[in-house]
Amino acid sequence: MICDIHNVNYVMKLSQLDLNLFVVFDTIYAERNLTRAAEMLSVTQPAVSNALARLRAALGDPLFIRTGDGMAPTPYAESIAADVSEALQRLAASAQRAQAFDPARSNRVFRLSMTDAFDTLVLPKLFADLATSAPGIGLRSFRLPRADIPAALARGTLDIAAEVALPDAAGLIRRPLPPEPHVCGLRPGHPAARAPLTMERYLALDHIHVSGRQRGSGAVDIALRAVGLRRRIRVRLQHYLAVPALVMVSDLAVSLPESWARALGLTVLPLPFDVPPMQTWLYRHARSDGDAGVLWLFDRMAGATGAESQR
Structure with missing residues (x-):
């Protein structure tokens, strides 16, 4: 009986806690870093630290231990995460279902993770659309x-993603976006652009390789490699935005999706x-089936790429 009373008191104590403290807990657990958690929550790092201190005191556990890599959850934090x-x-799902979504009047901020190509080429079209149809909507892209x-x-903590095929898509709803052919991009006036690009001439060029990863093909x-050949990579970059600064002042070549090559002002040659x-997908979680706002934006993002709506 004493144990039951203790349990009731504990539950009552939890029910009196500010729900935002658990939002902070969930974000720290996801990010494993107080600074990134503060950025995700759009608050200051001291505010996150203060919320964590209050939750630690209420639950009687450190919850997260500072390490060289960030914040590591304690066994108790792991058990409740x-x-x-x-x-x-x-x-969140209940709140969204309880409120009718009116894009023309909504001030909701959507959180998006997108490839740099989508961010640069599609986001301006999407925002131009939202500026008239949903002027109060905010977008946070990371x-x-x-x-x-x-x-x-x-x-x-994320509403929609635009990404290449994900290794684990369990529980996710995805929609294919128009595929992008790869081309060879050169600066205007490059000697290699004066004649059709053969394999021999392509392999004779010095190349830029763009990848978000530190290594890998x-x-x-x-x-x-499938035909037993290799190109000569002189420069490896993390994103395409740095490409023009190198290509326009050199004879370097870059192989990339065609829309990127044209947007960057490069001379385009078939490989x-x-x-x-390049196949990119829009992703959302199946739990967003009841979220009219996410469903609406999902369609708008697909439409900005030229993909047909499936609703």
């Missing part, structure tokens, strides 16, 4: 590591070998 995340998800996207969509190199087109 899934329940906290699920409870917050259910509350690039999550590909492996972290499914969990972020499941937790609700891309689609172009995999296609070349002399077959490379699978």
